[in-house]
Amino acid sequence: MVDVRYTTAFELYPYARASDQDEAAPQRHPVVIVGGGPVGMAMALDLGRKGTPVLVLDDHAGVGQGSRAICFARRTLEITDRLGCEQRMLDKGVVWNVGRVFHGEEEVFNFNLSPATGLRNPAFVNLQQPYFEKFLVEQIRKEQERGAPIQIRGCNQLTGLSDLGEHVLLDIDTPEGPYQLEADWLVACDGARSKVRDLLGLDFEGRVFEDNFLIADVKMSAPFPTERWFWFEPPFKNSGQSALLHKQPDDIWRIDFQLGWEIDRQKELEPERIRARVDAMLGDGVDYELEWTSIYTFQCRRMEKFRHGAVMFAGDSAHQVSPFGARGANSGIQDTDNLAWKLDLVIKGLAPESLLDSYSEERVHGANENILNSTRATDFLTPKSAISKRFRNAVLQLAQKHEFARPLVNSGRLSLPCVYDNLSLNGPDLLDGPLQTRVGACCIDATLKQGFLLDQLGNRFTLMGIDAELPDSLQLEGLDIHCLSLSCDDDSSDGLRQRYLGDQASGVYLVRPDQHVVARWKHYDPALTSAALRIAIGKG
Structure with a gap:
């Protein structure tokens, strides 16, 4: 959960009255997406480019402030390339491949995530989420000019939902009053506090971790290299059990401090207290500004299944993981990549409706993998006993001198695409290949x-x-x-x-x-x- 006041950074789709609001009966749409974040917009863009009509409902008028997700993996870049907006992410973002792991003042080891040749994209690009959302919406505008059947309605808030079997009925509130819509298919991309999930009486299963992390986005010109730096038991004062430093565009640096569980959240968000932590990390004489701060706890949880009749869940509305490893937004984009082609074929009558069950099967499989990696990273970051901590520190000491121990160090296994081993859509493997x-x-x-x-x-x-x-x-x-x-x-x-x-x-x-x-x-x-x-x- 994040303590942050939401304001609009880019007002890209201000409220405008739709013709549906003047109709006597609710109008039917093939696909309605609730939520205008990166997952919802990627889903709309993918479907629209395939020629499937889609309507996005968002309760705001554009993209919110605060970097939130910042680290987008190669697989996300490959997907957004097919959606038409990858190059803008690369042009604006900060590309990186190298990470360094420290224990106290000592560097344990470093790694290169992209040693292979023949790959167009880097392992990761750091880019604040508002820019990513903005690029998706701007690409949607280009596709609309080419005739893609995509609508975006800002300041349209979902207030009610009725599952009528073959379709769903939606109650929508706007600045000019309420109206209703019908949807053959509804895709919930409305985040961790999903209104769709609440209206259907559904919930998550999994773990909530008893820890708090402080995010500080700092604007500064600094000589640090464009790398991911992670500290176990960092040497700087009041820095907590771990710390993370990442560079973003516009001379913004993301800093994470692990604070522990029993804290006064309001007190920890006081600017002077945050500055004391940042000063201790950066050292004397570094001039900076605090751009955005928040405190979060995180959960490793998912819904039991991601399809409920005519309603599909994607992104944080379906699953939640820790931020270590960049698995949140990246796995959400993989959700849309999996669902869009299946929903398109079903709507066009080229595949049976049962194909959509494989979306839940495959992406639950992916969520389980992400949750497993995320949980293991958290347990390594925060040992639950003196013996666990002794083991963790012994692994770090071994890794400093011996390469075999380095895979055991877990500062957040970085996001990789899921492999759908042994699932229902797989055909034969008769090549004996790699x-x-x-x-x-x-x-x-x-x-x-x-x-x-x-x-x-x-x-x-x-x-x-x-x-x-x-x-x-x-x-x-x-x-x-x-x-x-x-x-x-x-x-x-x-x-x-x-x-x-x-x-x-x-x-x-x-x-x-x-x-x-x-x-x-x-x-x-x-x-x-x-x-x-x-x-x-x-x-x-």
């Missing part, structure tokens, strides 16, 4: 003569052959399957061979619109491809 691109994994980029691999895959079903014969075109189950024929000779960095073939001479991959692998074989087989596609769209 583990990193097995069935259920998302594809890894590679540099080709014609550009980057992920660009060639796009946001569609693709049959990718590497040194294998494919048909020129393919239509299955009413879908045009993109056929992509590649050769290892097209890749000077040898990424295709290392990441997709291994010891095999050739390989064929069926890839979903969210770029997860459906199935793979040594050679193209029409019957096997058709069967795998049916599995992937919920007909298998």
Whole structure:
């Protein structure tokens, strides 16, 4: 929970009266999204680009202040590239790959998150959440000019919800009074305090951690490198059990201090008390301004399932994790990437409604993985006993000299895309290829003569052959399957061979619109491809 007063930084969609408010009966929309944060806007942008009409309802008129989420992973950049706004994130954001871990005054070790070649995107880019939301909305405006059926209604607050079986009825309040809407499908992207979840009488399951963390966004010109610095038992005065330093755009630096559980939150938010902590960290003579401060506790929890009839939950409305590891906003964007293509196919009559159950199956799987990593990080950061602390410190001492111990150090396992191992939409894995691109994994980029691999895959079903014969075109189950024929000779960095073939001479991959692998074989087989596609769209 965050102590912060919400004000509008970018008023991008001020209230305007909609024609629905003048109708005698509630008007029906195919998809309504509640919540105009990054998850809701990414969902709307993805659906709208596919031609599916979508309406976003947000109770504000734009983007709020405060950096909140700041760390966006390579997978999020790959997704936003397909949505059309990745380059703006890279141009504005602070790119980083290196992290350093300290124990007291001593550096334990450092790491490079992006040692591989042939990848277009960095491991992470730091960018304040308001900018990310702004770029998404501005891209929506561009898509609207091209005819994309996306509407955004600011200052439209959800006050009531009735599940009528085949659709839902929404009660909306506005500055000009209430009105009602109907939605075939409702996507709840309205955050940790989800109104949709409350109106349906649903709740989370999981843990609330007894600890408090102080965020201070500090504006300063400082000589620190563009890296992630994390301290266990930091040496500076009144800094708590751990501390974190990150650079953001506009000369803003994010500082986190772990304060413990029994604190006076109001007292800790006093500017002079915050300044005392920051002064101790930065040292004498550093001139800075406090831009934004808050105190939060965090939870590692999720809903039991993310689909309830015609209502789907995504982002913080469905699951919550600690901020260590950058898993909140990044996992929310992966939710939308998973749901959008499935909902689009269902609405267009190309897949059965049961396909949407796989959204809950796969993203609950992803949430469990994030919660596990987040919980382990928290337990390592905050040992619950003297023995646990002794073990933690022994690991840190070993890691300073011995590489084998470094994977045991957990200052927040940084966000990686989830692999959907052994889930219902997976087809056969008959290639005996590299583990990193097995069935259920998302594809890894590679540099080709014609550009980057992920660009060639796009946001569609693709049959990718590497040194294998494919048909020129393919239509299955009413879908045009993109056929992509590649050769290892097209890749000077040898990424295709290392990441997709291994010891095999050739390989064929069926890839979903969210770029997860459906199935793979040594050679193209029409019957096997058709069967795998049916599995992937919920007909298998």
